[in-house]
Amino acid sequence: MKRREFMRTAGGSAAAATAVAAGSGTAAAQEEEPDWGGFLDGIDGGYEDARGQDEVTVEVGASGNDGNLAYSPAGLWIDPGTTVVFEWTGQGGEHNVVARSGPADLDSELLEAEGETYEHTFEEEGITEYVCTPHENLGMVGAVAVGDVDTVEVTAGGGAWPENMADIGVPLQKHFLGIITFLAIGMSLVFTFYVLKYGESPNTGRGQ
Structure with a gap:
């Protein structure tokens, strides 16, 4: 391979890797979420x-926390006047919502049977934290966050690897982008050093 061809190849590889890193950075967009403290x-x-x-609807007794011991969704952002229906799954024993x-006065009975519900209409703005007292x-x-509340920016998808391995790469955290960028720069430097030290490949003709 001629020196010029080699340099063009190295430069193209580095540019492509940098472009991938830049594109991945765009994919890792920031989203707004209530500040749960x-x-x-x-x-x-x-x-x-x-x-x-x-x-x-919020499932009560959803899969999670090493059993059917979760609310799903655990975090919820709604408008004032929205009714939340807490619906029991029938799993994980007796649960309640307290x-x-x-601002919201949540106080359900201990329930267990699948399909039982407890409803509350959230009128006041703010964040209400609730628990299942036995668990x-x-x-x-x-x-439950209602209306205009304090928020924080989070990486889309939580910044973690997706459950579906086919989706790996989007989103990527900042340190992964940095690693890709440094690898691209390193590849370019290695290629340049090789060409400067050894010149053209001994297997390539020198008459061109």
């Missing part, structure tokens, strides 16, 4: 932005 950290059940809906803090220590907690 750490209450939902490490809690199973997920989060849903349900603003614009008049009624939303407010720990916030609070096992992580069965949830929160």
Whole structure:
């Protein structure tokens, strides 16, 4: 391979890798989510932005927290006047919905049978934190944000590897983008050093 061809190839590879890194950075977009103040950290059940809906269902006894000990979604953002229907799955034993803090007065009975429900219409803005009293220590907690609340920016998809391995790469965290960029620069430097030190390949003719 001629020196010029080699340099063009190296430059193209580095540029392509950098472009991939830049594109991946765009894919890792920032989204706005209510500031739960750490209450939902490490809690199973997920989060849903349900603003614009008049009624939303939360599963009680959903899979999570090493058993059927989760609310799903555990984090919920709604508009004032939205009715939330807490529906029991029939799994994980007796559960209830009891407010720990916030404007909403949640206080259901202990229920167990599948299909039983407890409804509450959230009128006041703010964040209400609630728990299942028998399983609070096992992580069965949830929160409902209503209307205009404090928010934080989070990486789309939570910044973690997706459950579906076919989706790996989107989104990517910043440190992965940095690694890709440094690898691209390193490849370019290695190629350049090789060409400068050894010149053209001994297997290539020199008459051209």
